[in-house]
């Protein structure tokens with residue numbers, strides 16, 4: 001219990017602008033961004049995609065994608081056919097471009113990746129109907145705001161994985177794992193149920 005609280009406090013302090021990653025980052029960030037940029041440790045990225053059981057040919061979206069590392073790993077290491085990352089901050093989209101350049105991807109893998117600027121809370125750029133896996137590293141309040149959109153938009157069998165934060169008492173995770181990296185990270189998995197409540 002103590003770790004997530006520490007993480008929430010850390011993210012909240014950074015979100016309040018008291019401890020931005022750098023002064024330059026703070027200057028560039030739109031004040032409406034309520035979740036600051038904290039990249040997921042590579043070991044946790046791999047564990048999230050494994051927990052979601054990303055398969056060859058699937059489509060993975062990361063809402064609030066930072067430097068794009070999750071969808072890049074989905075395409076490169078898990079053979080996803082499509083990865084879409086959405087981030088509010090144009091600086092992060094520049095980071096995504098750099099990450100793609102550094103990832104030594106094939107032409108096909110590069111073509112499989114798209115990064116878009118957008119506010120995931122407004123949901124305007126997001127159509128979930130063909131999405132197999134959604135990954136999140138946001139905040140508890142943002143997860144709760146996204147929950148109805150995910151439940152309504154995702155197809156049965158689609159999976160949602162969240163780093164550090166759950167979806168609240170009324171959407172209990174199907175699985176939860178702890179991953180040891182620079183600290184103990186908790187990752188959560190939900191599977192969208194079928195029409196018969198399966």
Ligand SMILES: C[S@@+](CC[C@H](N)C(=O)[O-])C[C@H]1O[C@@H](n2cnc3c(N)ncnc32)[C@H](O)[C@@H]1O
Pocket residue numbers: 033034035036037038039040062063064065066067068069070086087088089092118119120121136137138163
């Ligand atoms: C904690 S970081 C996670 C980055 C990446 N998903 C990862 O796990 O490495 C959260 C990211 O969400 C972005 N973000 C915050 N609020 C957002 C919003 N309303 N819409 C889209 N992106 C947002 C931030 O710019 C930041 O890059």
